[in-house]
Amino acid sequence: MRILVLAKHVPDTTEIRFSPTGELMVRQAPTKVNDYDRHALEEASRLRESGAEVVIASVGPPEAAKTMKEALAYGADRAVLAGGAWVADADPEAMAEVLAAIARREGPFDLVLAGDVSEDGYNALVPGLLAAKLGTPYVRGATALGVGGASVKVTRLVGDVEEEVEVALPAVISVTRLLNSPRVISTMAVMKVPMSKVETVDLAELGLDPAAFAPGALSTRVSAVRPVQSKRGNEMLRGEPAEIAAELAAKLRGMGVL
Amino acid sequence: MPGLPGAFHWLIYVALVVCLVVAAWLFNRRVRAAGVSPAELAHGLRELASKGPGEALAVVGAEVFGQRRVRRRPYAGLMHLLIFGSYGMLTLGTVLIAVQHDFTGRFFGVTFLNGNFYLVEKALLDTAALGLLAGVGMAAWRRLAIRPVTLGARPTVVVAYAALAVMAATGLLLEAMRELAYPVSWSHWTYAGHLVALAITPLVGRLNLGAYQATWVVHVLAAFIFMGGALATALDHVVLVPLNIALQSSRAPGELRLPFNLAELLESGGDLEGVSSGFANPSELDWKRRFMLASCVNCGRCEEVCPANAAGRPLSPRKLVQALKGDLLSPSDGAGDLFARGVLDTDAVWSCLSCGACARECPAFIDQPGTIVEMRRHLVEEGNVDEAKALVLAQLERNQNPLGLPSYQRFARLAEAGVPTIEENPGAEYLYWVGCMSSYDQRAWGVASAVISLLRLAGVNFAVLGESERCLGECQRKLGDEAGFQMRSMEIAETLRSHGVTKIVTHCPHCLVTLGRDYRSLDMEFQVVHHSELVQSLLAQGRLPTPKSWEGGKLTYHDPCNLGRLSGVFDAPRGLAASVAGESFVELERSREKSFCCGAGGSNYFYKVPAQESVSGLRLAEAQAAGASTVATACPFCLSMLEDAARTAPGGQGPRVADLAELLAEALGLEAAAAP
CATH class of the missing domain: 1.10.1060 (Fumarate Reductase Iron-sulfur Protein; Chain B, domain 2)
Known part of the structure; x- marks a missing residue:
C-alpha cells in the first residue's frame, strides 16, 4: 500500500498577535506541523508499521523543510516540499493543484490522508479540491479508519450521529483530532531525520506553468485581516456561599442561560 | 598457638589462601552476573585514581568507616555499626597477631604486642567480640521479630550471620580455656573471656586438649566460612557498596x-542514528x-x-x-x-x-x-508519553514556557512595573531571571513584585531579559527531552552572552539549579544566586533594614528541594526568616537536607499520576502540626502547591503561605512593584 500524507507548515496560532498599530504579526511566530495533520501522520505511520510506504507532500516556504523533518519523524519514507515565491499568496485551489501534481509525479497512491483543516487558513478546502483533481472519492471528518484490501472504512462524526462510510481506494480522507493520539516527537527524533529525506521541488519540476500561480492569476486573495474584539466580562460576587449561589442563579436566569 | 600441633598453624595460611580465592571467584561471578567485567571495574578505579582519588577516598572514608548515612537509622545503624566495627577490629587484631608471630617476630625478633598496648588491644578485641555478638543478635531480632518488608531470613544470610556469631563466641571460649589452663594476672583486661572462664570453671576437670583443639577448629572454620562465603549472600554489599560509593562519589x-x-x-557532524x-x-x-x-x-x-x-x-x-x-x-x-x-x-x-x-x-x-x-x-x-506531558513539551517549543501562554506576554507585568530590560540598562550588575511562573502566574507574580521592591530599596542595579527570556528547560529535562533541553540551553546561553551577562539572581530554585549547575556541566558558566542569598546579604550589609515587628504568629520555612537538598542553600533563607519573624520562627520536623517535597518537582506540577493523597497536603499537615500560622517558602512552585493545599486543608483554610521575599517586603511596608 502507498500512502500520501499532506502536512502543512503553519505558524503557531497561540503566538500570533496584532501589533499596537493593528497589523497581524505572523512572521515572528514559531512554526510547526499543522496539528490536524499530525493525526494523519500518526495514522500513516501506524499503517507503515504493517508495510505501507508513506510519502509526505507539502507546499510551503523554504523554512518548511525543518517542519518536514518533524513530520518525517512520525515515521514516513520521504517528503516532497513544493516551494517558490508564489507560496506566500497561494490559495487553496493553487495548493491543491500543486499537491495533485506531486501526487501524480510520486504516485500512484492508494490513500491520501490529510488533516481536516489547517490552522493558518481554516479553509478546509484543500483535501476536497485535491480529490476532485485526482478524480477520487473524498471523505472528511474521519474519527476512525479501517484500511483493508481495496477499500477503507471511515467512521465520521456528523453532529451527534456517527456514520460509517466504506469507500473504494484510491481515496482522499481528511481526519479529525479524534482519530488518534499522535506520539510525542522528541527533539532528538527530529534531529535524527536526515535532510536528504526532504526533496524540495519548484513548479517547473512538477510540470506546472508558473504563470498560472502568479498573484493575479489566482482565483481568491485575502484582501484584509482585522482583529475582532470578543466581548467577555467578569463580575465577582461576594458574600456567604448561599447568597452567592442565589445571586448567581438569578443572574444566569436573567441572561437566559438557566 | 599453645596446645596446637604446628601443622594447624600453617594450615591456617593454606585455608586463608583458599578462602580468598573462593571470595575472588564469588566476586567475579557476582559482578559478571550484573554484566560488569572485573577489567572494566579495575579500569574505572584506575581512572578514578588518576583523576586524584582524594574526593572519592574522603567520601568512602566518611560513608564506609564513618557510616555517615547508615547511622541515620537508630536500630539498623547501631546493628550495622556493631557488626562492621567489631568485625573490622577483630580482623585487624588477628592480622596484627599474625604479623608479629609469623613475620616481625619470626624473622626480626621484633614484637609490638607488648605491655599496655597489648592489654588495651586485648580489651578492645574482647569488646569487639561482644559487639559482634550483640550486632548479630540485633540482626537476628530484626529479621525474625521486627521483619521489615525488605528483609527476609534467607538461608545463605542466616549461615553468614551464624558464622559470625560462632566465630565471636568460640573466640571468647578459647580465651577462657587458655585462661583456665594458664592463669595470668591481667585477666581483667580480657574481661569477656574472663567472664566465660568463670562460667565454665565447673567444667574445668573435663577440659582437655581435644576440646580446646575442637573449639579452635570450629572458630577458624566459622571465620573462613564467613570470609569466603559472604559474597554469596546478601552481605556481598561489604564489597559492592564501598566500590560503588567510590565510583559515584563525584556526582552532585x-x-x-x-x-x-x-x-x-552537532559540531562533529557525526551520525546521530x-x-x-x-x-x-x-x-x-x-x-x-x-x-x-x-x-x-x-x-x-x-x-x-x-x-x-x-x-x-x-x-x-x-x-x-x-x-x-x-x-x-x-x-x-x-x-x-x-x-x-x-x-x-x-x-x-x-x-x-x-x-x-x-x-x-x-x-x-x-x-x-x-x-x-x-x-x-x-x-x-x-x-510514548500521554497528552498532558506531550502538551508541556509542545508548549515549551511554541510558547517558550510550559504553561502554554504566549511568549509575548512574558514581559507584560514587568513592563508595567517599570523594570528595565538589559537593552535599556546594559550596565546592570545583576540580571534578574524572573522565570515562567512569576511571569505568567498571577499569584507567583507577587514574589517577583516583592523581589523588585527589595532590590530597588537596596539600590541594586538590575535588569531583566524581557521578552527574550524563556523557559530554561528544567521541566523539559525532567520530562526526559534531553536533546531539546540542551538545544534550548545553547540558545539561552547565547542570548545571555550577547548581553555580557555574568551575574544572575533568580527567585526560582528550578532556574537556579538549571542555569547554575546544569548549564555549567554543558560548559556554560554563569554566576547564579538565589534571591534568598542576595537579600540575606543585603540585610547583612545593612543595605536593607531589618523589620521591627512581626505579627504573623509562628513562622515556619519549607525548604524547596532544588534550593536546599540539591543546591545546599539552607542558611540564607533561615537568616531571612529570622530577620522577619525573630523568635517566632519554628523548624519543621523534616527540614534542611531532610525536607519533604511540595509535590511539584520533576515536572509533576504539569501532570497528574494516580495517588491516594497529595504530596502537598502531607507537607502542609506537617506545617500545621508544627503550629505554624505562616509557611514561608522560597520557590514559586512550592508556593503554588502549598497554597493550594492550604486552601483545601481539612478543617477549613490552612496557614498562610508566602515567599520569604514577600514577607520581608510586607514587613518593611513596601508597596507592591505593580498591581498584577
Whole structure:
C-alpha cells in the first residue's frame, strides 16, 4: 500500500498577535506541523508499521523543510516540499493543484490522508479540491479508519450521529483530532531525520506553468485581516456561599442561560 | 598457638589462601552476573585514581568507616555499626597477631604486642567480640521479630550471620580455656573471656586438649566460612557498596548524567542514528550504572523518605531499583522495553518528584532519580508519553514556557512595573531571571513584585531579559527531552552572552539549579544566586533594614528541594526568616537536607499520576502540626502547591503561605512593584 500524507507548515496560532498599530504579526511566530495533520501522520505511520510506504507532500516556504523533518519523524519514507515565491499568496485551489501534481509525479497512491483543516487558513478546502483533481472519492471528518484490501472504512462524526462510510481506494480522507493520539516527537527524533529525506521541488519540476500561480492569476486573495474584539466580562460576587449561589442563579436566569 | 600441633598453624595460611580465592571467584561471578567485567571495574578505579582519588577516598572514608548515612537509622545503624566495627577490629587484631608471630617476630625478633598496648588491644578485641555478638543478635531480632518488608531470613544470610556469631563466641571460649589452663594476672583486661572462664570453671576437670583443639577448629572454620562465603549472600554489599560509593562519589545531588553534549555532537557532524539519551532495558546501561544497580542492598531507606511513596503513588524507589536489578541479573522473557516486558509501570517513573530525598539517604550511593529520568528519556524518544506531558513539551517549543501562554506576554507585568530590560540598562550588575511562573502566574507574580521592591530599596542595579527570556528547560529535562533541553540551553546561553551577562539572581530554585549547575556541566558558566542569598546579604550589609515587628504568629520555612537538598542553600533563607519573624520562627520536623517535597518537582506540577493523597497536603499537615500560622517558602512552585493545599486543608483554610521575599517586603511596608 502507498500512502500520501499532506502536512502543512503553519505558524503557531497561540503566538500570533496584532501589533499596537493593528497589523497581524505572523512572521515572528514559531512554526510547526499543522496539528490536524499530525493525526494523519500518526495514522500513516501506524499503517507503515504493517508495510505501507508513506510519502509526505507539502507546499510551503523554504523554512518548511525543518517542519518536514518533524513530520518525517512520525515515521514516513520521504517528503516532497513544493516551494517558490508564489507560496506566500497561494490559495487553496493553487495548493491543491500543486499537491495533485506531486501526487501524480510520486504516485500512484492508494490513500491520501490529510488533516481536516489547517490552522493558518481554516479553509478546509484543500483535501476536497485535491480529490476532485485526482478524480477520487473524498471523505472528511474521519474519527476512525479501517484500511483493508481495496477499500477503507471511515467512521465520521456528523453532529451527534456517527456514520460509517466504506469507500473504494484510491481515496482522499481528511481526519479529525479524534482519530488518534499522535506520539510525542522528541527533539532528538527530529534531529535524527536526515535532510536528504526532504526533496524540495519548484513548479517547473512538477510540470506546472508558473504563470498560472502568479498573484493575479489566482482565483481568491485575502484582501484584509482585522482583529475582532470578543466581548467577555467578569463580575465577582461576594458574600456567604448561599447568597452567592442565589445571586448567581438569578443572574444566569436573567441572561437566559438557566 | 599453645596446645596446637604446628601443622594447624600453617594450615591456617593454606585455608586463608583458599578462602580468598573462593571470595575472588564469588566476586567475579557476582559482578559478571550484573554484566560488569572485573577489567572494566579495575579500569574505572584506575581512572578514578588518576583523576586524584582524594574526593572519592574522603567520601568512602566518611560513608564506609564513618557510616555517615547508615547511622541515620537508630536500630539498623547501631546493628550495622556493631557488626562492621567489631568485625573490622577483630580482623585487624588477628592480622596484627599474625604479623608479629609469623613475620616481625619470626624473622626480626621484633614484637609490638607488648605491655599496655597489648592489654588495651586485648580489651578492645574482647569488646569487639561482644559487639559482634550483640550486632548479630540485633540482626537476628530484626529479621525474625521486627521483619521489615525488605528483609527476609534467607538461608545463605542466616549461615553468614551464624558464622559470625560462632566465630565471636568460640573466640571468647578459647580465651577462657587458655585462661583456665594458664592463669595470668591481667585477666581483667580480657574481661569477656574472663567472664566465660568463670562460667565454665565447673567444667574445668573435663577440659582437655581435644576440646580446646575442637573449639579452635570450629572458630577458624566459622571465620573462613564467613570470609569466603559472604559474597554469596546478601552481605556481598561489604564489597559492592564501598566500590560503588567510590565510583559515584563525584556526582552532585540531583545531577543528571549527560548522555551526550549536543553542541559537540552537532559540531562533529557525526551520525546521530545510534544516539540515545536514556535506556530501554537495564542491559543497555554502561557498566558503571549496572554496577550501581547491582549494589542495591534493598535496605528500604529510599522508600521511607520518598514523598511519592508516602502519598501512595505507584512508586517505591526501592522496588524500582530492585526491579531493575532483578531484570539485570536475570532478564525476564518477552520482547520490547522494560515497560513492555512488565518490569516496571510507566506510572512509577512519572510519579518521581526528582526531589533527591532517596539518593541523599541511600547508603550505597544509588542514583534513583537520575535513573528514573533516563527511563523518561527513553519514553520521550519513543514518543510514548500521554497528552498532558506531550502538551508541556509542545508548549515549551511554541510558547517558550510550559504553561502554554504566549511568549509575548512574558514581559507584560514587568513592563508595567517599570523594570528595565538589559537593552535599556546594559550596565546592570545583576540580571534578574524572573522565570515562567512569576511571569505568567498571577499569584507567583507577587514574589517577583516583592523581589523588585527589595532590590530597588537596596539600590541594586538590575535588569531583566524581557521578552527574550524563556523557559530554561528544567521541566523539559525532567520530562526526559534531553536533546531539546540542551538545544534550548545553547540558545539561552547565547542570548545571555550577547548581553555580557555574568551575574544572575533568580527567585526560582528550578532556574537556579538549571542555569547554575546544569548549564555549567554543558560548559556554560554563569554566576547564579538565589534571591534568598542576595537579600540575606543585603540585610547583612545593612543595605536593607531589618523589620521591627512581626505579627504573623509562628513562622515556619519549607525548604524547596532544588534550593536546599540539591543546591545546599539552607542558611540564607533561615537568616531571612529570622530577620522577619525573630523568635517566632519554628523548624519543621523534616527540614534542611531532610525536607519533604511540595509535590511539584520533576515536572509533576504539569501532570497528574494516580495517588491516594497529595504530596502537598502531607507537607502542609506537617506545617500545621508544627503550629505554624505562616509557611514561608522560597520557590514559586512550592508556593503554588502549598497554597493550594492550604486552601483545601481539612478543617477549613490552612496557614498562610508566602515567599520569604514577600514577607520581608510586607514587613518593611513596601508597596507592591505593580498591581498584577
